[in-house]
Each structure stands twice: as C-alpha cells, then as structure tokens.
Amino acid sequence: MRPIVLLGPQRFRPTLAAALAELGRGEEVAGITAGWQDREDADEELRGHLEGRFRNLGLYRRMLTVFEKDPALHRAHRLRQARLQELQELYRLRLSHALDAARRLLARTGDGDLLARARREAVQTVAELDRAHLAAITEIHQEFQQAQTPWERPALVAERELLRRELGGIDALVVAGGHVATLLNRLRLLGVLELAAADLPQVAGSAGAMVLSDRVLVYHDSPPQGPGNAEMLEVGMGLVPGLLLLPHARRRLRLDDPIRVGMLATRTAPAMCLTLEEGAELHCRPEGTEARGGVRALTPGGAVVPADGIVDGGRG
Amino acid sequence: METRLRSLLRRGEDVVAAHLSSQPVPLQDGDLTTFVYLGEAEAVDLQHWIYGLEAAQPFDPVDGSRLWVLTVELPPGSRIEYKIGVTENGERRVILDPLNPRLAHDPFGANSVCHTTGYETPGWTEPDPEARPGSQETLVVASEALQSERAVEVYLPPRYRRSRTYPLLVVHDGDDYQRYSGLRTVLDNLIYRHEVAPLIVVLTNAADRLREYAADPAHARFLTFELTAALEERFPVATAAAARGLMGASFGAVAALATAWRHPGRWGRLLLQSGSFAFTDIGRSHRGPEFEPVVEFMNQFRAAPGRPSEKAYVSCGIYESLIYENRSLLPVLQATGMQVLYAEARDGHNWENWRDRVRQGLSFLFPGPLWMVYE
Numbered sequence: 242m243r244p245i246v247l248l249g250p251q252r253f254r255p256t257l258a259a260a261l262a263e264l265g266r267g268e269e270v271a272g273i274t275a276g277w278q279d280r281e282d283a284d285e286e287l288r289g290h291l292e293g294r295f296r297n298l299g300l301y302r303r304m305l306t307v308f309e310k311d312p313a314l315h316r317a318h319r320l321r322q323a324r325l326q327e328l329q330e331l332y333r334l335r336l337s338h339a340l341d342a343a344r345r346l347l348a349r350t351g352d353g354d355l356l357a358r359a360r361r362e363a364v365q366t367v368a369e370l371d372r373a374h375l376a377a378i379t380e381i382h383q384e385f386q387q388a389q390t391p392w393e394r395p396a397l398v399a400e401r402e403l404l405r406r407e408l409g410g411i412d413a414l415v416v417a418g419g420h421v422a423t424l425l426n427r428l429r430l431l432g433v434l435e436l437a438a439a440d441l442p443q444v445a446g447s448a449g450a451m452v453l454s455d456r457v458l459v460y461h462d463s464p465p466q467g468p469g470n471a472e473m474l475e476v477g478m479g480l481v482p483g484l485l486l487l488p489h490a491r492r493r494l495r496l497d498d499p500i501r502v503g504m505l506a507t508r509t510a511p512a513m514c515l516t517l518e519e520g521a522e523l524h525c526r527p528e529g530t531e532a533r534g535g536v537r538a539l540t541p542g543g544a545v546v547p548a549d550g551i552v553d554g555g556r557g
Numbered sequence: 558m559e560t561r562l563r564s565l566l567r568r569g570e571d572v573v574a575a576h577l578s579s580q581p582v583p584l585q586d587g588d589l590t591t592f593v594y595l596g597e598a599e600a601v602d603l604q605h606w607i608y609g610l611e612a613a614q615p616f617d618p619v620d621g622s623r624l625w626v627l628t629v630e631l632p633p634g635s636r637i638e639y640k641i642g643v644t645e646n647g648e649r650r651v652i653l654d655p656l657n658p659r660l661a662h663d664p665f666g667a668n669s670v671c672h673t674t675g676y677e678t679p680g681w682t683e684p685d686p687e688a689r690p691g692s693q694e695t696l697v698v699a700s701e702a703l704q705s706e707r708a709v710e711v712y713l714p715p716r717y718r719r720s721r722t723y724p725l726l727v728v729h730d731g732d733d734y735q736r737y738s739g740l741r742t743v744l745d746n747l748i749y750r751h752e753v754a755p756l757i758v759v760l761t762n763a764a765d766r767l768r769e770y771a772a773d774p775a776h777a778r779f780l781t782f783e784l785t786a787a788l789e790e791r792f793p794v795a796t797a798a799a800a801r802g803l804m805g806a807s808f809g810a811v812a813a814l815a816t817a818w819r820h821p822g823r824w825g826r827l828l829l830q831s832g833s834f835a836f837t838d839i840g841r842s843h844r845g846p847e848f849e850p851v852v853e854f855m856n857q858f859r860a861a862p863g864r865p866s867e868k869a870y871v872s873c874g875i876y877e878s879l880i881y882e883n884r885s886l887l888p889v890l891q892a893t894g895m896q897v898l899y900a901e902a903r904d905g906h907n908w909e910n911w912r913d914r915v916r917q918g919l920s921f922l923f924p925g926p927l928w929m930v931y932e
Contacts, residue, residue, distance in 0.1 A: 250931075250932060251932075252932060253687070276930075279718065279720060279721055280716060280718065283716070418930075418931050418932045419930060419931070419932060420926060420929050420930050421929055421930070421931055422929055423929075447931040447932055448930070448931040448932070451931060459928045459929065460928075461927055461928060464752070464920075464927055464928075465752050465916050465917055465920035465921075465927075466917075466920050466921055466924065472928075474928075488931045489931065
C-alpha cells in the first residue's frame, strides 16, 4: 500500500520537501499541478522548493490535447459537467432548506426528548441528502464511463501511454492544490493514479489532499454572497477513506460557532473532519494515520480539538 | 456620557483631556454618540451631511467650561463624516475634530469620521501582505466622440496571463476610486480571496465631469466603441456582454446607467453607487442646473427603461439625500427582468461608503472561484 502524506497550504510554509525527505524520496519526483488550470506550467516556486529532479506531468494540458483530438469525448465530457452542475444546483436548493431547519433546531433552547429527536432527525436528513447526492454523482460518472469508455479511445490511450513512461523511474508523486474540480477531472480522465505503481508514495497539499479522500466537501461559512453552506461536491479518489480534509479551515470556517462545527462533524460522520492549516501533516499508513503540525478535529459536540497523534485505525 | 464628563471635569480639565485621549472620540454609548470639543469658543456646532437630521446641531458648554458636548442618537453600525464648526470673535471656522485622528479624504479635502457601535472598517479594504498585487499600465485612446485623447489606467490582475481571457470593468472617476477608496488594494484582496474573478479594470476620468457624466451620448460612444476597441487590441478582454461591466458613483453611476441604456446588449454588468438619479414626476427638479441633463435622461429612462444590462448592483447610503432616487430606481430596474441586488448602508455620499460596498457588488457581478480553489 502506498504511503500517502497530506499537507496544508504550501505557499508561505512549504513542507513538501521535508515530507519527501522523511519518506526517503525526492530524487525523481513527478508533479501534478492541474489544479492551477492554465497556469499549470508556472511551477518555478515548486521546482525551487524541491531542488531535486522534478517533472510536471502536465495533466491539464494533456487533456486539452485529448479533447482537441477527440471532440466527441470533449462534448460528452461537457455534457457530463453540465449534468453535474444541474445536479449540484438542485442539491444546493434542497440542502439550504435542510440545513436551515437543522440549525434552527440546534439553536433552540431546551433539552426535551421531542426536541432532541427532532434535532437528530434534522441532521440525519442533511446526511442522507449528502449521501443521495454523492450516489447520484457516482451514477453520472458510471454512465459516462460506460457510454464513452474513455480509456479505450485512441487519444486517451496515447496520452496514458506517455504518462506511463513519465511515471517510470519516479520515486514520488506530488499533487498540488488549486481548483479542486479541475484537478479531480484530470486525475479521473487520465487515470494517473491507476498508472502509478501501487507502492508509489504520494504527497498532496490542499486541494490535492481533498481529492484523495472518498468525499470532496467544498466550504466557506462567510462568503460575500449566499448562506455559506458546506456542500458535498464530488466523490473523491478514495485513497484516504474516512477523512474529510479542510485546508485553510480557520480562514473559511467559523470554528468558534459550535452549531456550525457540530453540524459539519455530525453530517459527515463517520468520517473525521480534519483541519489542514499551514504546517499541518497527515501521514497515512496501513497501521494508522498520524497527524502533526496542529491538525485539529471537528467534533459532533461543536468543539474543535487538537488531533496530533494517531487519528484513526488505518487504511487496512 | 455627559454625566461622566461632568464628573471628570470637576477634577479638572486635564483629567478630561486625559480621558478623551484614551477613548475613541466621538464617545459611544449604545445608540448615543457624544461629540466633544475642548477649547475656547463662543459657539460650537456639528457640521454634518446626514439627510434627515436637523442641520443645526449646536454643542452645549459644560458648566461654563471650555468643554463642549453634543449627544445625538445615531443608529449602531453607522459611519458618519463630519466637521466641527467653532465660532470665535463672531467668526465661524469649520475644522476637523482635533480629538479624533480618524479621517476620510475626498477631492475636497478631509473630514473627520465617526464610527458608531458595531461599525468596523472591513478587513479586506486594508493592505494584505499575503495578497498578490496586480499591476497597472497606461493606455492612451484617441477619441473622436470626445474630440480628445484620453489616458486611462488599466489594472491587470495578479498572475495576469495573455493566454487567458478576462472580464472587463470600466470605472468612472477611476482615479478618485483609487485614491479615496483604495480600489487597487480592494481588487488585489478580493481576487486573492477568490471572491471576485480575476478581471481587467479600467480607471477612467472625465475632463468635464458634470457634462460627460450627465448621460452624455458622446461619453457613451467613447466607452462602448472607442475604449473597448483599444482595449481589445492590447489586452485579452472578454467580448461577451456578461463579462463586461460599468461602475460609477454619484454622477459616475448616471454615466454608467446611461451608457448601458444607450447601447443595450453591450454592458451586461452594472455597479451603481449612490447614483445621482434625479428625476421628476411633475414640475422641475430642485437640484440645480447641472442636474438638468440628468433629469431629462432619468425621466426618459424611467418611461422606457428597456433592458440596459443583465445584472446590476445598486447601493446607496441612507443618510444621503439621494436615497429617495435610488430606492425609486429599484422597481424600475427589476421590472426590466434584470437581476438586481440592492444594498443600503448607514453611511453618506462618500468614498469610504462606496469602498465598503465593493466586495458585495463585485462578488455579485463577477463572482470568483471561492468555493472551488484551495491552494
């Protein structure tokens, strides 16, 4: 099983090189910066930080090449994105009402059994809505896979073969942050993780960490527009199940609001909601995940507690 | 508050002065704001621009001393610009509040600023060392419409790339927005936070503001055809109307609305702040001769608004005399089918009011990838 290290934001406190060094890796690193979209190749800072041999796999650019060569696939992909967007809007509408009801009940004073039951069921409603939404997303992806068989199409086959060769001889794979949906799309379409050796270590930061989980949650409690409801966006790559990663949690979430914190922790249970601030690290090993550098966990009770140490029983 | 000051005064003026220097002045106590002046005077009054508050706001001397106070009920969350009128030897001079270091600037100088309970200067208006800075270039456009050359400043967002296409925002009174609202700092911050899409912002200025910004067709032609053509030649600006916006305050808002109305389908986004949207239902406007072309335009617009744009953000301070005109505009815009977000603030006709609304306005008109980007 591959060692995986998840890191907090890297811009002001880069810890990537140290994480690779601890893994005994870093001589030949392949990087994925597809989350930076058209700035994918603006990787000077990353190269400078790593110092060793670094090759950018250029997934964003590669898919543009594939789409140019296979316009039918491009059309199908755009249609899929449009369906996912529509699904997200419908889910958002339902989620808004469900969250509003749950928050009102949680804010109501009293501890009678009827209120307690209403609260439980209201939060359960949100969790069920999340599960149903992710199931619908999975169906849309499956429909696409079955109808398009992307990995059998010549343009993608060719790019994947080039990627396979690029991945040969590397000792670690680095996944940078950025636009979480773009990053996930590229990883999924090109199947990079499937091409990589099963025991190839991966180090991922911010959005890179988020996509490796089994669920991708997008969040901001105080946006300039809208109610600020955290949403399930996508099914993740599933390499670190049971963890819900929250980069820049302090900046994006009202961690001093126990109702919001408790709601988020409860609706995403049994997954652990873990903050990833600058300097944070999660070392995911078969025997357990170790948190360092100020990782904190959101609790159903509404508290945010230090989580440094072993946080789960492992990826088995 | 006055009781407290009276009690301190009994211990001496020095004690009062020391107390005032350790507190934000004007003094706040719930809904009550106490303005204070310490000095020789025959009379002291509050020079304010709060529409609806009596113009005459005299201070009272406390126990015949040099301490003068005025307590006014001002709602929480308010931001008030003011000066103090001091009469000595029969002559009144208007000064900044010597006890209040908080100032706001505008083209006419500076005013003292009162923050009532609950108002805080938004953090995103202040320089953020983490925010990547944008850059700026000058573009000179030869204008047949305006019979002159116009130099505009073009703000390019952080990490600007020629390979990308950017939404375009044209700002009226651009230099004043930059100087008095800190627009460039605000843009850097909002783009850094992913709350606003990276966009190209053009800061324009009028040579003859009261004419060019009073719904002048030549000004509208300049922006819509000449300026945009020059921009398209040099910068990767988006061409779709949904990615093009006009912004302005006061007469600048009139210019923005009039330009979009004269050239529908060109400017899909409008950011209109405290617009001087004077109109008449009957009789003549009382706002003066410089408003005549504005009134003529607004009356035409209100009679036949068409659909000047797709989305508009409209804001006004409730302490402005223009609040009536701005509230009146809202149903007219909404009836066109445009998406409109309207906001009022407990503030007046000034640059920091307009600054404080930019986040809400630009994130509505040009939303950034806040939910999607985790760096």
